[in-house]
Amino acid sequence: MSAPAPVAEVQTTSTERRVAPRRQPAMGTVLRLDAPDGGPSSVALVWNISTTGISMLLHAPRPTGSELAGYLEPMLDEAMLRVRMKVVHVKLLDTGDYFVGAHFDRLLTTEELKPFVADA
Structure with missing residues (x-):
């Protein structure tokens, strides 16, 4: 069994870098990630989402800088x-899961996000 990929250090600066407001996802919103080898996809629970990015919980780390789809x-x-x-940051949680933040490769529209966010 191979060791998991190393996880990059989490940013510790308190500077606010968000450019779009984060929204609570609709109940049960997930991100079904493509498998790099064409095998089964992995599923991440969406923690919050905005037009510019996403935070999610994953069972395995993804290295900072890696590209996901x-x-x-x-x-x-x-x-x-x-x-x-x-991927822009990764943090190991006490539960053994990983909190992963990522920036989308393009700005999503409010209309595109509607099915995936809780009603305001």
């Missing part, structure tokens, strides 16, 4: 949105 899916709806992103 997949589909946003609300479990209670048929909507799907293809997204690509770059």
Whole structure:
């Protein structure tokens, strides 16, 4: 069994870098990530989302700087949105899961996000 990929250090600066407000995802919103080898996809629970990026919980780390792609899916709806992103921070949680933040490769529209965010 091979060791997991090293996880980059988490930024410790308190400077606010968000350029878009974060939104709470709709209940059960997940990100189904493409498998790099064409195997089964992994599923991340979406923690929060904005037009510029996403925070999610994953069972395995993704190195800072890595590029990911997949589909946003609300479990209670048929909507799907293809997204690509770059990992910007990773943090190991006490539960053994990883908190991963990523920037989308393009600005998403408010209309695109509607199926994936909780009602305001």
